[in-house]
Amino acid sequence: MTELRLEGLRLETFRNHRDVSIQPAGGLTVVVGPNAAGKTNLLEAIAVTASGDSFRPFSWPDLVLEGEASARVGLTGIRAGARFEASLEVGSTGAKTFSYNGTRRRPSEMAGKIPVVSFVPEDLSLSKGSSDVRRNALDALGRQLSSAYERIRKEYARIVRQRNTLLRTRADRNALDAWDARLAEVGAALEIQRARLLGRIAEEMVPAHERMGAREPLVVRLLPSWSEEQVSHEEVVALGRDGVRERLERRMAEVGEKERERGHSLAGPHRDDVVFVLEERQARTAASQGQHRTIALAWKAAEAAVVSQVTGVRPVLLLDDVMSELDRSRREALSSEMLGGAQAIVTTTNLDYFDEHTLSSAGVVQL
Amino acid sequence: MLYAPPIARLLEELERLPGVGPKSAQRIAYFILRSDEQVAGRLAEALLEVKRAIHFCPRCHDFAEAELCEVCADPERDVTIICVVEEPRDVVAIERTGEYRGLYHVLGGVISPVDGIGPEQLRVRELLDRIADGTVKEVVVATNTTVEGETTALYLARMLKPLGVRVTRIASGLPVGGDLEYADEVTLGRALEARREL
Ligand SMILES: [Zn+2]
Numbered sequence: 401m402t403e404l405r406l407e408g409l410r411l412e413t414f415r416n417h418r419d420v421s422i423q424p425a426g427g428l429t430v431v432v433g434p435n436a437a438g439k440t441n442l443l444e445a446i447a448v449t450a451s452g453d454s455f456r457p458f459s460w461p462d463l464v465l466e467g468e469a470s471a472r473v474g475l476t477g478i479r480a481g482a483r484f485e486a487s488l489e490v491g492s493t494g495a496k497t498f499s500y501n502g503t504r505r506r507p508s509e510m511a512g513k514i515p516v517v518s519f520v521p522e523d524l525s526l527s528k529g530s531s532d533v534r535r536n537a538l539d540a541l542g543r544q545l546s547s548a549y550e551r552i553r554k555e556y557a558r559i560v561r562q563r564n565t566l567l568r569t570r571a572d573r574n575a576l577d578a579w580d581a582r583l584a585e586v587g588a589a590l591e592i593q594r595a596r597l598l599g600r601i602a603e604e605m606v607p608a609h610e611r612m613g614a615r616e617p618l619v620v621r622l623l624p625s626w627s628e629e630q631v632s633h634e635e636v637v638a639l640g641r642d643g644v645r646e647r648l649e650r651r652m653a654e655v656g657e658k659e660r661e662r663g664h665s666l667a668g669p670h671r672d673d674v675v676f677v678l679e680e681r682q683a684r685t686a687a688s689q690g691q692h693r694t695i696a697l698a699w700k701a702a703e704a705a706v707v708s709q710v711t712g713v714r715p716v717l718l719l720d721d722v723m724s725e726l727d728r729s730r731r732e733a734l735s736s737e738m739l740g741g742a743q744a745i746v747t748t749t750n751l752d753y754f755d756e757h758t759l760s761s762a763g764v765v766q767l
Numbered sequence: 768m769l770y771a772p773p774i775a776r777l778l779e780e781l782e783r784l785p786g787v788g789p790k791s792a793q794r795i796a797y798f799i800l801r802s803d804e805q806v807a808g809r810l811a812e813a814l815l816e817v818k819r820a821i822h823f824c825p826r827c828h829d830f831a832e833a834e835l836c837e838v839c840a841d842p843e844r845d846v847t848i849i850c851v852v853e854e855p856r857d858v859v860a861i862e863r864t865g866e867y868r869g870l871y872h873v874l875g876g877v878i879s880p881v882d883g884i885g886p887e888q889l890r891v892r893e894l895l896d897r898i899a900d901g902t903v904k905e906v907v908v909a910t911n912t913t914v915e916g917e918t919t920a921l922y923l924a925r926m927l928k929p930l931g932v933r934v935t936r937i938a939s940g941l942p943v944g945g946d947l948e949y950a951d952e953v954t955l956g957r958a959l960e961a962r963r964e965l
Contacts, residue, residue, distance in 0.1 A: 558914040559914055559918070561881060562879065562880050562881055562914065562915070562918070563880075565880035565881045566880040569880065572885055572886055572887075574886070574922060574925055574926060575878060575880075575885055575886055575922055577922075577925060578878070578918050578919075578921040578922035578925060579880075579918055581921055582914070582918050582921060
């Protein structure tokens with residue numbers, strides 16, 4: 401495993417921060433401060449610089465402190481025994497420049513260099529929220545791990561947008577056929593990518609869920625748009641691109657009339673769902689508040705494990721005020737599953753969420 | 768800042784040009800203002816000349832100076848194969864490789880519903896007409912590898928195949944999402960050689 405350690409972070413005119421520097425500890429760093437002090441912005445600066453993406457919806461110009469021409473984030477540290485320096489510069493127009501060790505990079509070229517896994521309160525609605533929460537969680541991970549995944553996802557989103565527009569106008573039948581074929585082809589590729597990724601997640605998530613003290617074993621399944629029944633990720637992968645494409649085509653034929661009525665595409669991976677099953681019941685409707693949180697925690701622990709396996713680098717964990725959302729036993733589960741040995745930057749409004757033993761070895765930053 | 772009316776008018780015209788924002792327009796306008804009159808005269812003359820002398824070739828819809836464009840007028844070109852491209856600049860890119868000896872057909876864009884562009888807005892009808900007399904045996908679709916370029920290729924294949932021509936696509940050795948215009952010549956030459964059946 402390649403060693404990765406962040407040693408310095410500097411934000412200049414980034415969101416609410418005019419100029420702030422911190423030196424994260426090798427293990428846990430707790431950033432404490434009142435609401436609106438900019439704790440989340442600090443984590444966001446790391447996430448955006450390292451991965452080109454944030455854990456919350458954002459637009460590039462928003463990252464620049466009001467009235468300033470540009471924002472800058474600098475990250476320094478050690479990677480595989482050598483010093484690295486990564487930076488992001490964003491102009492108030494949204495123009496952005498990433499660089500790594502002095503060389504300009506595209507965000508996609510940063511994939512795997514400084515992997516991060518973030519955990520924010522919204523992530524706790526993973527199993528309870530609507531299906532797009534789960535699709536987005538998979539896609540955000542896929543994007544960080546593979547530029548091919550991101551290329552397919554973007555291509556697919558564009559096809560759906562074009563096809564929806566066409567459905568709303570009086571479409572040339574032949575033109576619609578061409579978009580149908582493209583949706584089925586690229587959609588199948590995306591479904592296979594997602595099923596593979598979900599397979600890796602499930603492999604880590606199920607045992608993590610058990611270690612966290614859950615009594616009911618967790619089963620992770622998929623509900624593709626073309627199926628009435630849940631299927632396993634193995635089944636989807638086994639179908640292959642051609643198999644999934646055929647099923648998508650069949651489904652499109654079934655819903656064709658409804659699609660033209662409603663003016664949007666009803667078959668395809670943009671309608672797929674990930675299903676968490678506890679004791680043969682869907683967690684989404686049947687789980688308790690506590691069970692939902694354990695599922696979300698297990699997912700995050702799995703995410704960190706999968707990022708480690710795929711990139712060969714242990715990711716930096718960015719935890720935004722999640723301790724306050726968890727009860728004592730789940731805080732302990734989080735600590736033991738994720739924080740042990742990893743570099744983590746954790747924000748909180750209250751240091752009492754951490755026991756003295758944890759704090760004694762942690763770095764504490766007051767904002 | 769308020770400009771004298773003639774400068775404001777020039778800026779307004781310059782900003783209409785693709786890729787020219789207010790800042791570039793200002794730079795170009797200042798350059799012209801500082802240069803002697805001949806510079807402006809030559810530019811104005813070149814602009815008018817290109818509009819007077821160049822028109823669309825009635826066969827392939829590339830730019831042409833004579834009645835037909837140079838490719839269509841060349842008796843040495845292979846008239847049994849047509850390469851379909853989005854824009855005239857793509858013809859330039861492929862010609863530069865020196866690998867292709869057939870004819871061209873410039874669509875004038877790609878199918879993109881969000882931009883209001885369907886087959887009727889492109890020169891698809893004209894392409895089908897060119898196939899009708901049976902001379903053309905193969906159509907190579909060399910639209911860009913964007914989502915819209917790929918879909919347009921598929922659409923054309925579906926329209927052309929019933930007419931009994933072979934429809935091929937240049938191999939996607941090109942960077943995905945990339946424009947043909949920027950593809951380096953070696954890659955493009957190889958992509959043409961290794962075209963695949965659609
Ligand atoms: Zn011509």
